[in-house]
Amino acid sequence: MAPLSILSELPEWLNLLIGFLVGIGFGFALEQAGFSSSRKLAGMFYGYDTTVLKVFFTAAIVALVGSQLLSYFGLLNLNLVFVNHYYLGATLIGGTIMGAGFVMGGFCPGTGISALSIGKIDALVFLIGGMLGAFLFAETYPIIQTLALGGYKGPVRIDEWMGVSSGVFTMILIIVAVGLFWIAELAEKKYSRKEITSDL
Amino acid sequence: MNPYIAGILLGLVLLAAMFFSGRGLGASGGLKYTVVAAVGAIDKEHAMKSPYYSKYFEDGKSPLKSWLALEVLGMILGGFISGAISGRLKFKIEKSPKISNNKRLLFAFLGGVFFVYGAQLARGCTSGAALSGMAVLSVAGFVTMISIFGSAYLFAWFFRKLWI
Numbered sequence: 276m277a278p279l280s281i282l283s284e285l286p287e288w289l290n291l292l293i294g295f296l297v298g299i300g301f302g303f304a305l306e307q308a309g310f311s312s313s314r315k316l317a318g319m320f321y322g323y324d325t326t327v328l329k330v331f332f333t334a335a336i337v338a339l340v341g342s343q344l345l346s347y348f349g350l351l352n353l354n355l356v357f358v359n360h361y362y363l364g365a366t367l368i369g370g371t372i373m374g375a376g377f378v379m380g381g382f383c384p385g386t387g388i389s390a391l392s393i394g395k396i397d398a399l400v401f402l403i404g405g406m407l408g409a410f411l412f413a414e415t416y417p418i419i420q421t422l423a424l425g426g427y428k429g430p431v432r433i434d435e436w437m438g439v440s441s442g443v444f445t446m447i448l449i450i451v452a453v454g455l456f457w458i459a460e461l462a463e464k465k466y467s468r469k470e471i472t473s474d475l
Numbered sequence: 476m477n478p479y480i481a482g483i484l485l486g487l488v489l490l491a492a493m494f495f496s497g498r499g500l501g502a503s504g505g506l507k508y509t510v511v512a513a514v515g516a517i518d519k520e521h522a523m524k525s526p527y528y529s530k531y532f533e534d535g536k537s538p539l540k541s542w543l544a545l546e547v548l549g550m551i552l553g554g555f556i557s558g559a560i561s562g563r564l565k566f567k568i569e570k571s572p573k574i575s576n577n578k579r580l581l582f583a584f585l586g587g588v589f590f591v592y593g594a595q596l597a598r599g600c601t602s603g604a605a606l607s608g609m610a611v612l613s614v615a616g617f618v619t620m621i622s623i624f625g626s627a628y629l630f631a632w633f634f635r636k637l638w639i
Contacts (some may be wrong), residue, residue, distance in 0.1 A: 277494045277495070277497075278493065278494060278495065278496060278497030278498075279494070279495050279496075280495060280496045280497060281496075281497045290496065290542060291540070291541075291542060291545045292545075293495045293496055293542075294496065294541075294542035294543065294544075294545040294546040294549065295545040295546065295548060295549040296549060297488060297491055297492045297495070297496070297500070297546055297549065298545065298546035298547060298548060298549020298550045298552070298553060299549040299550070299552050299553035299556070300484075300487075300488035300491065300549075300553060301485070301488050301500050301546065301549070301550050301553060301602075302549060302550030302551060302552065302553025302554035302555075302556075302557070303484075303553035303554065303556055303557045304481060304484040304485040304488050304553075305485070305550070305553075305554065306553070306554040306557035306558055306561075306563075307476040307481050307484065307557050307561070308476060308478060308481035308482070308484075308485065309476070309478070309481070311554065311558065311563065312569060313569055313570075313583075314569060314570075314571065314638065317637075317638040318638075319624075319627075320627050320628055320631040320638075321631060321635065321638060321639050323639075326478045329478035329479055329482060330478050330479075330481050330482040330485060331482070331601075331605075331606060331620075332482070333478070333479050333481075333482025333483055333485075333486060334482045334483070334485035334486035334489060334606060334610075335486065335489075335606055335609040335610050336486065337482065337483050337485075337486025337487060337489075337490065338486045338487075338489040338490045338493065338607075338610035339609070339610045339611075339612070341486065341487070341490040342490060342493050342494075342610065342611070345490075345494065351493070351494055353611075355497050356493050356497050356498070356611055357497060357498045357499065357611070358608075358611045358612075358613045359598065359599065359603075359604055359607070359608040359611070359613040359615035359616055359619075360598065360613075360615060361613065361614045361615040361618070362598070362615075365596050365597055365598070366597050366598075366604075366615050366618045366619055366622070367618060367622050368593075368596060368597075369593045369594065369595070369596030369597025369598070369619070369622075370593065370597050370604075370618065370619045370620075370621070370622025370623045370625075370626065371593070371622050371623075371625075371626040372589055372590075372592055372593030372596065372626075373589070373590050373593035373594055373597065373600060373601070373619075373622075373623045373626070374593075374622065374623045374624065374625065374626025374627035374628075374629070374630060375589050375593075375626055375627070375630045376585075376586045376587065376588070376589030376590030376591075376592075376593060377586065377590060377601075377623060377626075377627045378586075378627045378630045378631050378634045379582045379583075379585050379586035379589060379630075379634055379637070380582060380583045380584075380585065380586015380587050380589070380590060381582075381583065381586065381637075381638070382583070382586065382587075382590075383502070383590060383600055383601040383602070383623075384502035384503040384505075384506060384590060384591060384594065384600045384601070384602070385500075385502035385550070385600065385601060385602040386601075387502075387587070388502055388505075388547060388550050388551060388554065389550065389554045390554075390569075391551065391554075392550065392551045392552075392553070392554025392555045392558060393554060393555065393557075393558030393563050393564050393565070394558075394564055394565050394566040394567065395567060395568070395569055396566060396567065396568045396580075397568050397569055397570065397579055397580060397583040398583070400580045400583045400584050400587070401583040401584065401586055401587040401590075402506065402587060403584065403587065404583065404584035404585060404586065404587025404588040404591075405503070405506045405587035405588070405590060405591035406506050406509060406510050406587075406591070407584075407587070407588050408587060408588040408589065408590065408591030408592035408593075408594075408595070409503075409506055409507045409510040409591050409592070409595055410510050410514070411588065411592055412527075412591070412592050412595035412596065413510065413511070413514070413525065413527040413528060413595075416525070416526060416527040417526065419596070420526070422596070423596055428614070430613060430615075431613065431614040431615070432611075432612045432613060432614065433612050433613065433614050433616075433617055434612050436614055441612060444612060448609075468639060471571075471638075471639070
């Protein structure tokens with residue numbers, strides 16, 4: 276029965292080793308997806324490359340369906356898996372600031388780390404900026420604490436919020452994703468920029 | 476790699492994190508722990524007095540000795556292995572030929588500042604909040620995903636000269 280590190284007393288070194296091994300897989304998958312290229316990532320916002328959407332939704336659905344199957348067969352207790360806490364204002368405003376950073380820098384933190392690992396200097400600069408961002412947040416925390424902690428809703432789940440079962444919601448998400456993949460393929464043809472994509 | 480295959484691979488890695496450690500993936504958190512550890516090393520007194528930093532020093536352990544910090548370290552090795560296999564290891568500044576290196580680096584820097592500031596506020600970035608959040612059906616995950624991508628489309632017009 277899993278999650279293993281919660282249900283069995285694993286020594287600390289083993290937990291950290293699992294983190295390190297998961298990280299190797301994560302870094303490998305992001306780089307193989309082509310996410311070490313900012314121009315490929317930025318293509319998502321101009322339509323000439325929609326890899327971000329395809330990888331992102333496929334990964335979310337695989338993990339979602341996989342975890343529900345493991346739970347169904349009694350192998351994973353989903354009640355013990357961390358569910359992100361929802362803070363009304365902070366989630367929305369934080370996400371909006373992140374979106375602006377994405378289109379300026381061409382990376383998110385994970386893809387920046389992926390690009391750094393193959394030698395992209397712009398990714399190194401992005402991550403140094405990122406550390407300044409974390410520092411600024413910590414130093415301005417007393418001022419924005421009200422926003423950061425306001426509108427706390429707890430670890431709300433979308434299936435419960437919509438009043439449907441997790442299986443039904445997963446089906447809806449898969450249908451939405453297939454629709455988005457179809458639009459993405461059309462967008463890549465319509466907004467095609469050969470001069471950029473042939474470089475990538 | 477085909478994006479759908481890469482997505483399946485990424486999903487299996489996320490599933491492994493959930494199965495073994497009861498949590499999702501993360502990236503911005505690793506940067507945060509680096510900053511927290513650096514501030515703690517430089518000015519411990521300031522760190523202990525701050526309502527933000529002090530919570531990371533409560534148990535007396537280094538913030539770098541955490542699952543997330545090790546995961547980010549692993550990411551660098553994993554990316555390096557992938558780059559080596561696919562012949563993509565190379566020092567370079569990637570940018571549109573229409574802009575200068577300095578302009579690319581300036582906006583990369585600013586983008587980093589914005590992104591990680593926002594990620595601290597939203598308690599996670601594209602990895603920890605949006606992707607991992609969606610995989611556990613959290614409302615926070617879906618709202619983060621929609622606001623990151625919605626906002627990026629909103630601002631894309633202003634920064635189009637950087638990319639197209």
